[in-house]
Amino acid sequence: MSQALLIKNGTIVNDDEILKADVLVKNGKIVEIGQNLHSEGAVLVEADGRLVIPGGIDPHTHMQLPFMGEVAVDDFYTGTRAALAGGTTMIIDFVIPSKDSTPLKAYKQWRDWADPKVCCDYALSMAITTWNEEVSKEMQMVTMPEYGINSFKFFLAYKGVFMVQDDEFYQGMLQCAKIGALARVHAENGPVIAEKAKALLDMGITGPEGHTQSRPEELEAEATNRACVLAGQANCPLYVVHVMSKGAARAIAHHRQKGSVVFGEPIAAGLGTDGSHYYSEDWLTAARHVMSPPLSRDPTTPEALMKLLACGELHLVGTDNCTFNCQQKLAGKHDFTKIPNGVNGVEDRMSIVWERGVHRGVMDPMRFVAVTSSTCAKIFNIYPRKGRIAVGSDADIVIWNAKATKVISKDHHHQAVDYNIFEGQEVHGVAEMTISRGNIVWEDGQLSVEGGAGKFVHLPPYCPYVFAAVQQREKVIQPRAVKRAPVEEMAAAKISEIQNGTRAKVPPGGGSKISFA
Ligand SMILES: NC(=O)NCCC(=O)O
Numbered sequence: 446m447s448q449a450l451l452i453k454n455g456t457i458v459n460d461d462e463i464l465k466a467d468v469l470v471k472n473g474k475i476v477e478i479g480q481n482l483h484s485e486g487a488v489l490v491e492a493d494g495r496l497v498i499p500g501g502i503d504p505h506t507h508m509q510l511p512f513m514g515e516v517a518v519d520d521f522y523t524g525t526r527a528a529l530a531g532g533t534t535m536i537i538d539f540v541i542p543s544k545d546s547t548p549l550k551a552y553k554q555w556r557d558w559a560d561p562k563v564c565c566d567y568a569l570s571m572a573i574t575t576w577n578e579e580v581s582k583e584m585q586m587v588t589m590p591e592y593g594i595n596s597f598k599f600f601l602a603y604k605g606v607f608m609v610q611d612d613e614f615y616q617g618m619l620q621c622a623k624i625g626a627l628a629r630v631h632a633e634n635g636p637v638i639a640e641k642a643k644a645l646l647d648m649g650i651t652g653p654e655g656h657t658q659s660r661p662e663e664l665e666a667e668a669t670n671r672a673c674v675l676a677g678q679a680n681c682p683l684y685v686v687h688v689m690s691k692g693a694a695r696a697i698a699h700h701r702q703k704g705s706v707v708f709g710e711p712i713a714a715g716l717g718t719d720g721s722h723y724y725s726e727d728w729l730t731a732a733r734h735v736m737s738p739p740l741s742r743d744p745t746t747p748e749a750l751m752k753l754l755a756c757g758e759l760h761l762v763g764t765d766n767c768t769f770n771c772q773q774k775l776a777g778k779h780d781f782t783k784i785p786n787g788v789n790g791v792e793d794r795m796s797i798v799w800e801r802g803v804h805r806g807v808m809d810p811m812r813f814v815a816v817t818s819s820t821c822a823k824i825f826n827i828y829p830r831k832g833r834i835a836v837g838s839d840a841d842i843v844i845w846n847a848k849a850t851k852v853i854s855k856d857h858h859h860q861a862v863d864y865n866i867f868e869g870q871e872v873h874g875v876a877e878m879t880i881s882r883g884n885i886v887w888e889d890g891q892l893s894v895e896g897g898a899g900k901f902v903h904l905p906p907y908c909p910y911v912f913a914a915v916q917q918r919e920k921v922i923q924p925r926a927v928k929r930a931p932v933e934e935m936a937a938a939k940i941s942e943i944q945n946g947t948r949a950k951v952p953p954g955g956g957s958k959i960s961f962a
Protein backbone atom coordinates (compact mmCIF):
# COMPACT_ATOMS: atom_id res chain seq x y z
CA MET A 446 0.00 0.00 0.00
CA SER A 447 1.45 3.39 -0.99
CA GLN A 448 1.53 6.46 1.22
CA ALA A 449 -1.16 9.11 0.70
CA LEU A 450 -0.08 12.07 -1.45
CA LEU A 451 -1.61 15.52 -1.57
CA ILE A 452 -0.73 17.49 -4.70
CA LYS A 453 -1.31 21.15 -3.87
CA ASN A 454 -1.89 24.24 -6.05
CA GLY A 455 -1.24 22.65 -9.40
CA THR A 456 -3.13 23.19 -12.65
CA ILE A 457 -4.86 20.00 -13.74
CA VAL A 458 -4.95 19.40 -17.47
CA ASN A 459 -7.21 16.76 -18.94
CA ASP A 460 -7.99 16.36 -22.62
CA ASP A 461 -11.09 18.55 -22.24
CA GLU A 462 -10.42 20.87 -19.30
CA ILE A 463 -7.87 22.96 -17.46
CA LEU A 464 -8.55 23.76 -13.82
CA LYS A 465 -6.68 24.74 -10.70
CA ALA A 466 -7.30 22.21 -7.95
CA ASP A 467 -5.62 19.95 -5.41
CA VAL A 468 -5.45 16.21 -5.91
CA LEU A 469 -5.52 13.63 -3.12
CA VAL A 470 -4.11 10.18 -3.77
CA LYS A 471 -4.58 7.13 -1.56
CA ASN A 472 -3.76 3.48 -2.18
CA GLY A 473 -2.73 4.09 -5.76
CA LYS A 474 -5.96 5.87 -6.75
CA ILE A 475 -7.10 9.47 -7.03
CA VAL A 476 -9.66 9.84 -4.24
CA GLU A 477 -10.45 13.55 -4.20
CA ILE A 478 -10.06 16.64 -6.36
CA GLY A 479 -10.96 20.07 -5.01
CA GLN A 480 -9.96 23.38 -3.52
CA ASN A 481 -7.92 23.66 -0.33
CA LEU A 482 -7.79 19.96 0.38
CA HIS A 483 -6.19 18.71 3.60
CA SER A 484 -5.22 15.20 4.56
CA GLU A 485 -3.61 14.22 7.81
CA GLY A 486 -0.32 12.46 7.27
CA ALA A 487 -0.30 12.72 3.47
CA VAL A 488 2.99 13.58 1.76
CA LEU A 489 2.66 17.11 0.35
CA VAL A 490 3.64 17.74 -3.26
CA GLU A 491 3.80 21.45 -4.09
CA ALA A 492 2.74 21.91 -7.72
CA ASP A 493 2.26 25.68 -7.89
CA GLY A 494 3.13 26.91 -11.38
CA ARG A 495 3.17 23.34 -12.70
CA LEU A 496 0.71 21.26 -14.66
CA VAL A 497 -0.77 18.10 -13.19
CA ILE A 498 -1.35 15.77 -16.11
CA PRO A 499 -2.26 12.11 -16.59
CA GLY A 500 0.83 9.95 -16.98
CA GLY A 501 1.80 9.40 -20.59
CA ILE A 502 0.86 6.15 -22.31
CA ASP A 503 3.12 4.95 -25.10
CA PRO A 504 1.04 2.74 -27.39
CA HIS A 505 3.95 1.24 -29.32
CA THR A 506 7.17 -0.20 -27.88
CA HIS A 507 9.43 -3.18 -28.53
CA MET A 508 11.39 -3.84 -25.34
CA GLN A 509 14.04 -6.57 -25.66
CA LEU A 510 12.63 -7.58 -29.05
CA PRO A 511 14.60 -10.32 -30.83
CA PHE A 512 14.82 -8.86 -34.33
CA MET A 513 17.15 -9.17 -37.32
CA GLY A 514 19.57 -11.41 -35.44
CA GLU A 515 19.89 -9.04 -32.46
CA VAL A 516 17.95 -8.33 -29.27
CA ALA A 517 16.86 -4.76 -28.57
CA VAL A 518 19.01 -3.43 -25.72
CA ASP A 519 16.31 -1.58 -23.82
CA ASP A 520 14.55 -4.35 -21.96
CA PHE A 521 11.44 -4.18 -19.84
CA TYR A 522 13.53 -2.83 -16.95
CA THR A 523 15.65 -0.11 -18.55
CA GLY A 524 12.94 0.76 -21.04
CA THR A 525 10.20 1.30 -18.48
CA ARG A 526 12.53 3.17 -16.09
CA ALA A 527 13.39 5.51 -18.92
CA ALA A 528 9.69 5.88 -19.70
CA LEU A 529 9.01 7.03 -16.12
CA ALA A 530 11.88 9.52 -16.24
CA GLY A 531 10.20 11.11 -19.24
CA GLY A 532 6.68 11.18 -17.80
CA THR A 533 5.28 7.99 -19.35
CA THR A 534 3.57 5.69 -16.84
CA MET A 535 2.34 2.95 -19.13
CA ILE A 536 3.51 1.25 -22.31
CA ILE A 537 1.83 -1.11 -24.75
CA ASP A 538 4.44 -3.52 -26.04
CA PHE A 539 4.11 -5.90 -28.98
CA VAL A 540 4.21 -9.65 -28.65
CA ILE A 541 5.71 -10.76 -31.98
CA PRO A 542 5.64 -14.54 -32.48
CA SER A 543 8.34 -15.84 -34.79
CA LYS A 544 6.91 -17.68 -37.82
CA ASP A 545 7.33 -21.04 -36.05
CA SER A 546 5.69 -19.92 -32.77
CA THR A 547 2.03 -19.28 -31.93
CA PRO A 548 0.25 -16.32 -30.33
CA LEU A 549 -0.26 -18.22 -27.09
CA LYS A 550 3.33 -19.41 -26.74
CA ALA A 551 4.65 -15.96 -27.57
CA TYR A 552 2.22 -14.33 -25.13
CA LYS A 553 3.60 -16.48 -22.30
CA GLN A 554 7.14 -15.64 -23.35
CA TRP A 555 6.46 -11.90 -23.25
CA ARG A 556 4.75 -12.10 -19.85
CA ASP A 557 7.73 -14.07 -18.48
CA TRP A 558 10.10 -11.44 -19.78
CA ALA A 559 8.09 -8.42 -18.71
CA ASP A 560 6.36 -9.19 -15.40
CA PRO A 561 9.46 -9.34 -13.18
CA LYS A 562 11.12 -6.35 -14.84
CA VAL A 563 8.54 -3.68 -15.57
CA CYS A 564 8.80 -0.48 -13.57
CA CYS A 565 5.59 1.03 -14.95
CA ASP A 566 2.27 -0.54 -15.92
CA TYR A 567 2.15 -2.27 -19.27
CA ALA A 568 -0.22 -4.01 -21.65
CA LEU A 569 0.35 -6.13 -24.72
CA SER A 570 -0.72 -6.02 -28.35
CA MET A 571 -0.28 -9.18 -30.46
CA ALA A 572 1.35 -9.38 -33.89
CA ILE A 573 0.02 -11.95 -36.33
CA THR A 574 2.96 -13.15 -38.39
CA THR A 575 1.50 -16.36 -39.81
CA TRP A 576 -2.03 -17.27 -40.82
CA ASN A 577 -3.82 -20.58 -40.22
CA GLU A 578 -6.74 -22.04 -38.26
CA GLU A 579 -4.73 -22.42 -35.07
CA VAL A 580 -3.67 -18.76 -35.13
CA SER A 581 -7.24 -17.69 -35.75
CA LYS A 582 -8.41 -19.73 -32.72
CA GLU A 583 -5.64 -18.43 -30.51
CA MET A 584 -6.55 -14.87 -31.44
CA GLN A 585 -9.92 -15.54 -29.88
CA MET A 586 -8.32 -17.11 -26.82
CA VAL A 587 -5.98 -14.24 -26.05
CA THR A 588 -8.83 -11.75 -26.15
CA MET A 589 -10.37 -13.52 -23.15
CA PRO A 590 -10.18 -11.61 -19.85
CA GLU A 591 -7.41 -13.77 -18.40
CA TYR A 592 -5.07 -12.78 -21.27
CA GLY A 593 -6.19 -9.20 -21.83
CA ILE A 594 -5.29 -8.59 -25.48
CA ASN A 595 -7.61 -6.39 -27.55
CA SER A 596 -5.54 -5.57 -30.62
CA PHE A 597 -3.61 -7.44 -33.31
CA LYS A 598 -0.92 -6.07 -35.57
CA PHE A 599 -0.22 -7.13 -39.13
CA PHE A 600 3.02 -6.40 -40.94
CA LEU A 601 2.77 -5.61 -44.64
CA ALA A 602 6.58 -5.32 -44.66
CA TYR A 603 9.57 -7.48 -43.60
CA LYS A 604 9.02 -10.03 -46.35
CA GLY A 605 9.81 -13.58 -45.23
CA VAL A 606 10.06 -12.55 -41.57
CA PHE A 607 6.87 -11.03 -40.20
CA MET A 608 4.99 -10.09 -43.37
CA VAL A 609 1.52 -11.45 -44.15
CA GLN A 610 -0.16 -11.45 -47.57
CA ASP A 611 -3.19 -9.29 -48.31
CA ASP A 612 -5.62 -12.23 -48.16
CA GLU A 613 -4.18 -13.27 -44.77
CA PHE A 614 -4.41 -9.69 -43.56
CA TYR A 615 -8.01 -9.52 -44.72
CA GLN A 616 -8.91 -12.79 -43.01
CA GLY A 617 -7.11 -11.64 -39.87
CA MET A 618 -9.18 -8.46 -39.86
CA LEU A 619 -12.40 -10.41 -40.33
CA GLN A 620 -11.43 -12.35 -37.23
CA CYS A 621 -10.55 -9.13 -35.35
CA ALA A 622 -13.97 -7.69 -36.18
CA LYS A 623 -15.64 -10.90 -35.00
CA ILE A 624 -13.87 -10.98 -31.64
CA GLY A 625 -14.03 -7.25 -30.94
CA ALA A 626 -10.34 -6.50 -31.40
CA LEU A 627 -8.66 -3.58 -33.12
CA ALA A 628 -6.46 -4.33 -36.14
CA ARG A 629 -3.13 -2.51 -36.23
CA VAL A 630 -0.92 -2.37 -39.28
CA HIS A 631 2.66 -1.69 -40.25
CA ALA A 632 1.91 -0.28 -43.68
CA GLU A 633 4.66 -0.56 -46.29
CA ASN A 634 4.82 -2.54 -49.51
CA GLY A 635 7.14 -5.37 -48.44
CA PRO A 636 7.53 -7.18 -51.78
CA VAL A 637 8.41 -4.02 -53.74
CA ILE A 638 10.84 -2.91 -51.00
CA ALA A 639 12.60 -6.29 -51.27
CA GLU A 640 12.97 -5.80 -55.05
CA LYS A 641 14.27 -2.28 -54.68
CA ALA A 642 16.75 -3.25 -51.96
CA LYS A 643 18.17 -5.99 -54.18
CA ALA A 644 18.51 -3.58 -57.12
CA LEU A 645 20.32 -1.00 -54.95
CA LEU A 646 22.71 -3.61 -53.56
CA ASP A 647 23.40 -4.81 -57.13
CA MET A 648 24.29 -1.21 -58.00
CA GLY A 649 26.81 -1.18 -55.15
CA ILE A 650 24.75 1.05 -52.83
CA THR A 651 25.32 -0.81 -49.56
CA GLY A 652 25.21 2.03 -46.99
CA PRO A 653 22.25 3.25 -44.88
CA GLU A 654 21.22 5.65 -47.68
CA GLY A 655 20.08 2.49 -49.46
CA HIS A 656 17.58 1.91 -46.63
CA THR A 657 15.67 5.08 -47.38
CA GLN A 658 16.04 4.73 -51.17
CA SER A 659 14.59 1.22 -51.06
CA ARG A 660 11.58 2.51 -49.15
CA PRO A 661 10.13 5.51 -51.00
CA GLU A 662 7.33 7.28 -49.16
CA GLU A 663 4.89 6.29 -51.90
CA LEU A 664 5.24 2.68 -50.78
CA GLU A 665 4.12 3.66 -47.29
CA ALA A 666 1.22 5.70 -48.69
CA GLU A 667 0.18 2.89 -51.04
CA ALA A 668 0.18 0.30 -48.26
CA THR A 669 -1.66 2.65 -45.89
CA ASN A 670 -4.34 3.21 -48.50
CA ARG A 671 -4.55 -0.54 -49.20
CA ALA A 672 -4.82 -1.33 -45.49
CA CYS A 673 -7.65 1.19 -45.10
CA VAL A 674 -9.47 -0.25 -48.13
CA LEU A 675 -9.15 -3.81 -46.84
CA ALA A 676 -10.20 -2.81 -43.32
CA GLY A 677 -13.29 -1.21 -44.86
CA GLN A 678 -14.04 -4.44 -46.72
CA ALA A 679 -13.71 -6.40 -43.46
CA ASN A 680 -15.65 -3.72 -41.56
CA CYS A 681 -12.85 -3.75 -39.02
CA PRO A 682 -11.50 -0.71 -37.17
CA LEU A 683 -7.89 -0.02 -38.08
CA TYR A 684 -4.94 1.62 -36.34
CA VAL A 685 -1.98 2.56 -38.50
CA VAL A 686 1.24 2.43 -36.48
CA HIS A 687 4.19 4.72 -37.13
CA VAL A 688 2.74 7.11 -39.70
CA MET A 689 5.96 8.58 -41.08
CA SER A 690 4.99 10.50 -44.21
CA LYS A 691 2.49 13.05 -45.43
CA GLY A 692 1.23 10.58 -48.04
CA ALA A 693 0.34 7.99 -45.41
CA ALA A 694 -1.38 10.64 -43.29
CA ARG A 695 -3.31 11.81 -46.36
CA ALA A 696 -4.50 8.25 -47.02
CA ILE A 697 -5.82 8.00 -43.46
CA ALA A 698 -7.60 11.35 -43.72
CA HIS A 699 -9.13 10.31 -47.06
CA HIS A 700 -10.61 7.14 -45.59
CA ARG A 701 -11.80 8.85 -42.44
CA GLN A 702 -13.63 11.38 -44.58
CA LYS A 703 -15.35 8.44 -46.27
CA GLY A 704 -16.47 7.18 -42.86
CA SER A 705 -13.78 4.58 -42.06
CA VAL A 706 -12.84 4.00 -38.43
CA VAL A 707 -9.09 4.42 -38.71
CA PHE A 708 -6.59 5.89 -36.29
CA GLY A 709 -3.14 7.23 -37.16
CA GLU A 710 -0.13 7.08 -34.86
CA PRO A 711 2.89 9.23 -35.65
CA ILE A 712 5.90 8.56 -33.43
CA ALA A 713 8.34 10.72 -31.50
CA ALA A 714 11.10 10.02 -34.03
CA GLY A 715 8.97 11.15 -36.97
CA LEU A 716 7.90 14.32 -35.13
CA GLY A 717 11.31 15.13 -33.69
CA THR A 718 13.77 14.51 -36.51
CA ASP A 719 13.95 13.68 -40.22
CA GLY A 720 15.61 11.44 -42.77
CA SER A 721 18.45 13.75 -43.77
CA HIS A 722 20.65 11.66 -41.44
CA TYR A 723 20.62 8.74 -43.88
CA TYR A 724 22.91 10.79 -46.11
CA SER A 725 25.39 11.57 -43.35
CA GLU A 726 28.96 10.75 -44.35
CA ASP A 727 29.39 9.14 -40.96
CA TRP A 728 28.13 5.57 -41.37
CA LEU A 729 27.14 5.17 -37.72
CA THR A 730 25.16 8.41 -37.63
CA ALA A 731 23.21 7.24 -40.64
CA ALA A 732 22.75 3.68 -39.33
CA ARG A 733 21.49 4.87 -35.95
CA HIS A 734 18.46 6.37 -37.70
CA VAL A 735 17.59 3.24 -39.62
CA MET A 736 14.03 2.28 -38.85
CA SER A 737 11.02 1.30 -40.93
CA PRO A 738 9.23 3.04 -42.46
CA PRO A 739 12.21 5.38 -42.65
CA LEU A 740 12.23 8.91 -41.30
CA SER A 741 10.89 11.22 -43.97
CA ARG A 742 13.40 12.73 -46.38
CA ASP A 743 11.11 15.76 -46.64
CA PRO A 744 12.29 18.19 -43.90
CA THR A 745 8.82 19.72 -43.63
CA THR A 746 7.21 16.40 -42.63
CA PRO A 747 7.71 16.56 -38.82
CA GLU A 748 5.88 19.87 -38.57
CA ALA A 749 3.17 18.71 -40.98
CA LEU A 750 2.54 15.57 -38.91
CA MET A 751 2.38 17.67 -35.73
CA LYS A 752 -0.24 19.93 -37.32
CA LEU A 753 -2.30 16.90 -38.34
CA LEU A 754 -2.11 15.66 -34.75
CA ALA A 755 -3.18 19.06 -33.49
CA CYS A 756 -6.23 19.24 -35.75
CA GLY A 757 -7.36 15.65 -35.16
CA GLU A 758 -6.42 14.04 -38.49
CA LEU A 759 -3.84 11.98 -36.57
CA HIS A 760 -4.66 10.75 -33.12
CA LEU A 761 -1.96 9.68 -30.70
CA VAL A 762 1.81 9.53 -30.40
CA GLY A 763 3.83 6.34 -29.96
CA THR A 764 7.54 5.75 -30.14
CA ASP A 765 8.16 2.34 -31.73
CA ASN A 766 11.01 2.30 -29.20
CA CYS A 767 13.25 -0.54 -30.43
CA THR A 768 16.86 0.20 -29.66
CA PHE A 769 20.05 -1.37 -30.96
CA ASN A 770 23.51 -0.26 -29.89
CA CYS A 771 26.09 0.97 -32.38
CA GLN A 772 27.81 -2.42 -32.21
CA GLN A 773 24.57 -4.11 -33.19
CA LYS A 774 23.91 -1.65 -36.02
CA LEU A 775 27.30 -2.69 -37.43
CA ALA A 776 25.73 -6.02 -38.39
CA GLY A 777 24.79 -4.17 -41.58
CA LYS A 778 28.13 -2.55 -42.30
CA HIS A 779 28.34 -4.12 -45.78
CA ASP A 780 24.62 -4.38 -46.48
CA PHE A 781 21.99 -1.88 -45.34
CA THR A 782 19.28 -4.58 -45.30
CA LYS A 783 21.09 -6.16 -42.34
CA ILE A 784 21.13 -3.05 -40.12
CA PRO A 785 18.76 -3.84 -37.23
CA ASN A 786 15.77 -1.52 -37.64
CA GLY A 787 14.73 0.65 -34.74
CA VAL A 788 15.29 3.85 -32.77
CA ASN A 789 14.75 5.27 -29.28
CA GLY A 790 11.91 7.51 -28.08
CA VAL A 791 10.23 6.13 -24.96
CA GLU A 792 11.99 8.59 -22.64
CA ASP A 793 11.77 11.68 -24.83
CA ARG A 794 8.32 11.33 -26.40
CA MET A 795 6.50 13.67 -24.01
CA SER A 796 9.09 16.45 -24.18
CA ILE A 797 9.40 16.19 -27.97
CA VAL A 798 5.62 16.57 -28.36
CA TRP A 799 5.50 19.44 -25.88
CA GLU A 800 8.38 21.27 -27.56
CA ARG A 801 7.25 20.82 -31.15
CA GLY A 802 3.54 20.93 -30.38
CA VAL A 803 2.70 23.15 -27.44
CA HIS A 804 5.83 25.28 -27.07
CA ARG A 805 5.83 26.15 -30.77
CA GLY A 806 2.17 27.10 -30.62
CA VAL A 807 0.84 24.26 -32.79
CA MET A 808 -1.36 22.56 -30.17
CA ASP A 809 -2.85 23.43 -26.79
CA PRO A 810 -2.06 21.59 -23.53
CA MET A 811 -5.35 19.67 -23.60
CA ARG A 812 -4.58 18.28 -27.03
CA PHE A 813 -1.11 17.41 -25.70
CA VAL A 814 -2.76 15.31 -22.99
CA ALA A 815 -5.06 13.75 -25.58
CA VAL A 816 -2.29 12.68 -27.96
CA THR A 817 0.14 11.51 -25.28
CA SER A 818 -2.31 9.77 -22.94
CA SER A 819 -6.12 10.02 -23.04
CA THR A 820 -6.76 8.96 -26.63
CA CYS A 821 -4.60 5.90 -26.16
CA ALA A 822 -6.57 4.97 -23.03
CA LYS A 823 -9.81 5.44 -24.98
CA ILE A 824 -8.71 3.38 -27.98
CA PHE A 825 -7.45 0.53 -25.81
CA ASN A 826 -10.52 0.56 -23.56
CA ILE A 827 -9.00 1.58 -20.23
CA TYR A 828 -10.36 5.12 -20.00
CA PRO A 829 -10.86 6.80 -17.54
CA ARG A 830 -8.96 4.38 -15.32
CA LYS A 831 -5.92 5.60 -17.27
CA GLY A 832 -5.54 8.83 -19.21
CA ARG A 833 -7.45 11.14 -16.89
CA ILE A 834 -7.01 13.04 -13.67
CA ALA A 835 -10.33 12.10 -12.07
CA VAL A 836 -11.63 10.60 -8.87
CA GLY A 837 -11.37 6.82 -9.15
CA SER A 838 -8.61 6.88 -11.79
CA ASP A 839 -5.25 5.22 -11.22
CA ALA A 840 -2.81 7.65 -9.65
CA ASP A 841 -0.49 7.74 -12.67
CA ILE A 842 0.29 11.43 -12.56
CA VAL A 843 3.00 13.71 -13.89
CA ILE A 844 3.95 17.06 -12.47
CA TRP A 845 4.88 18.80 -15.70
CA ASN A 846 7.03 21.90 -15.77
CA ALA A 847 6.27 23.71 -19.02
CA LYS A 848 8.92 26.37 -18.32
CA ALA A 849 11.81 24.02 -17.59
CA THR A 850 14.16 23.03 -20.38
CA LYS A 851 16.56 20.19 -20.91
CA VAL A 852 19.03 19.15 -23.57
CA ILE A 853 18.48 15.59 -24.70
CA SER A 854 21.64 13.48 -24.68
CA LYS A 855 22.76 9.88 -24.50
CA ASP A 856 25.10 11.07 -21.74
CA HIS A 857 22.31 11.49 -19.25
CA HIS A 858 19.32 9.62 -20.66
CA HIS A 859 18.11 6.53 -18.81
CA GLN A 860 17.84 4.21 -21.75
CA ALA A 861 20.36 1.41 -22.25
CA VAL A 862 21.06 2.38 -25.85
CA ASP A 863 24.37 4.12 -26.50
CA TYR A 864 23.07 6.99 -28.66
CA ASN A 865 20.01 9.19 -28.88
CA ILE A 866 18.45 10.26 -32.17
CA PHE A 867 17.43 13.58 -30.54
CA GLU A 868 21.00 14.24 -29.34
CA GLY A 869 21.59 17.93 -28.54
CA GLN A 870 17.98 19.06 -28.99
CA GLU A 871 16.83 21.53 -26.37
CA VAL A 872 13.25 20.94 -25.29
CA HIS A 873 10.84 22.93 -23.16
CA GLY A 874 8.48 20.89 -21.03
CA VAL A 875 9.96 18.46 -18.57
CA ALA A 876 8.50 15.77 -16.32
CA GLU A 877 9.54 17.12 -12.94
CA MET A 878 7.88 14.34 -10.95
CA THR A 879 6.31 11.07 -12.03
CA ILE A 880 3.85 9.21 -9.85
CA SER A 881 3.08 5.63 -10.76
CA ARG A 882 0.26 3.82 -8.94
CA GLY A 883 0.44 6.48 -6.24
CA ASN A 884 4.19 6.17 -5.69
CA ILE A 885 6.68 8.92 -6.46
CA VAL A 886 9.09 7.14 -8.77
CA TRP A 887 10.88 10.08 -10.42
CA GLU A 888 11.82 13.25 -8.55
CA ASP A 889 14.75 15.68 -8.60
CA GLY A 890 16.30 13.77 -11.46
CA GLN A 891 16.33 10.53 -9.49
CA LEU A 892 14.50 7.30 -10.16
CA SER A 893 13.35 5.21 -7.24
CA VAL A 894 11.54 2.17 -8.52
CA GLU A 895 12.17 -1.54 -8.67
CA GLY A 896 11.64 -4.05 -11.43
CA GLY A 897 8.23 -5.69 -11.08
CA ALA A 898 6.61 -2.61 -9.53
CA GLY A 899 4.58 -2.11 -12.69
CA LYS A 900 1.55 -4.29 -13.32
CA PHE A 901 0.05 -5.95 -16.36
CA VAL A 902 -3.09 -4.15 -17.52
CA HIS A 903 -5.75 -6.35 -19.13
CA LEU A 904 -7.35 -4.68 -22.14
CA PRO A 905 -11.01 -5.63 -22.69
CA PRO A 906 -12.34 -6.22 -26.23
CA TYR A 907 -15.28 -4.46 -27.91
CA CYS A 908 -14.15 -0.99 -26.97
CA PRO A 909 -17.09 1.34 -27.70
CA TYR A 910 -14.73 4.16 -28.71
CA VAL A 911 -13.48 1.91 -31.50
CA PHE A 912 -16.40 -0.40 -32.21
CA ALA A 913 -19.66 1.53 -31.78
CA ALA A 914 -19.79 2.74 -35.38
CA VAL A 915 -18.59 -0.47 -37.01
CA GLN A 916 -21.06 -2.59 -35.02
CA GLN A 917 -23.95 -0.45 -36.20
CA ARG A 918 -22.55 -0.55 -39.74
CA GLU A 919 -22.39 -4.33 -39.55
CA LYS A 920 -26.17 -4.39 -39.11
CA VAL A 921 -26.77 -1.92 -41.91
CA ILE A 922 -24.46 -3.47 -44.47
CA GLN A 923 -25.50 -7.12 -44.12
CA PRO A 924 -25.24 -8.87 -47.49
CA ARG A 925 -28.67 -8.80 -49.18
CA ALA A 926 -30.24 -11.55 -51.26
CA VAL A 927 -32.83 -10.84 -53.97
CA LYS A 928 -35.97 -13.01 -53.89
CA ARG A 929 -36.62 -14.57 -57.32
CA ALA A 930 -38.56 -17.41 -58.83
CA PRO A 931 -36.53 -20.61 -59.15
CA VAL A 932 -34.03 -20.24 -61.98
CA GLU A 933 -35.34 -23.45 -63.71
CA GLU A 934 -38.84 -21.97 -64.03
CA MET A 935 -37.46 -18.70 -65.28
CA ALA A 936 -35.25 -20.47 -67.80
CA ALA A 937 -38.12 -22.62 -69.04
CA ALA A 938 -40.33 -19.58 -69.47
CA LYS A 939 -37.63 -17.66 -71.32
CA ILE A 940 -36.87 -20.58 -73.66
CA SER A 941 -40.52 -21.03 -74.47
CA GLU A 942 -40.84 -17.28 -75.09
CA ILE A 943 -37.91 -17.34 -77.50
CA GLN A 944 -39.16 -20.50 -79.30
CA ASN A 945 -42.73 -19.30 -79.69
CA GLY A 946 -41.95 -15.68 -80.15
CA THR A 947 -44.79 -15.12 -77.69
CA ARG A 948 -45.27 -14.43 -74.04
CA ALA A 949 -44.84 -17.49 -71.88
CA LYS A 950 -47.96 -18.85 -70.27
CA VAL A 951 -48.08 -19.53 -66.57
CA PRO A 952 -47.18 -23.20 -66.24
CA PRO A 953 -49.78 -25.62 -64.86
CA GLY A 954 -49.85 -25.20 -61.14
CA GLY A 955 -48.78 -21.55 -61.50
CA GLY A 956 -46.45 -20.23 -58.84
CA SER A 957 -44.07 -18.19 -60.98
CA LYS A 958 -43.61 -14.60 -59.88
CA ILE A 959 -42.01 -13.60 -63.16
CA SER A 960 -43.80 -10.82 -64.88
CA PHE A 961 -43.33 -9.90 -68.54
CA ALA A 962 -44.18 -6.40 -69.35
N1 LIG B 1 10.14 0.13 -36.82
C1 LIG B 1 11.29 -0.47 -36.73
O1 LIG B 1 12.16 -0.10 -37.49
N2 LIG B 1 11.55 -1.45 -35.83
C2 LIG B 1 10.66 -2.07 -34.98
C3 LIG B 1 9.75 -3.05 -35.65
C4 LIG B 1 8.59 -2.36 -36.30
O2 LIG B 1 7.70 -1.86 -35.61
O3 LIG B 1 8.51 -2.30 -37.51
Ligand SMILES: [Zn+2]
Nearest residue numbers: 631686687737
Ligand atom coordinates in the same frame (compact mmCIF):
# COMPACT_ATOMS: atom_id res chain seq x y z
ZN1 LIG C 1 6.50 -1.56 -37.62
Ligand SMILES: [Zn+2]
Nearest residue numbers: 505506507765
Ligand atom coordinates in the same frame (compact mmCIF):
# COMPACT_ATOMS: atom_id res chain seq x y z
ZN1 LIG D 1 7.00 -1.17 -34.06
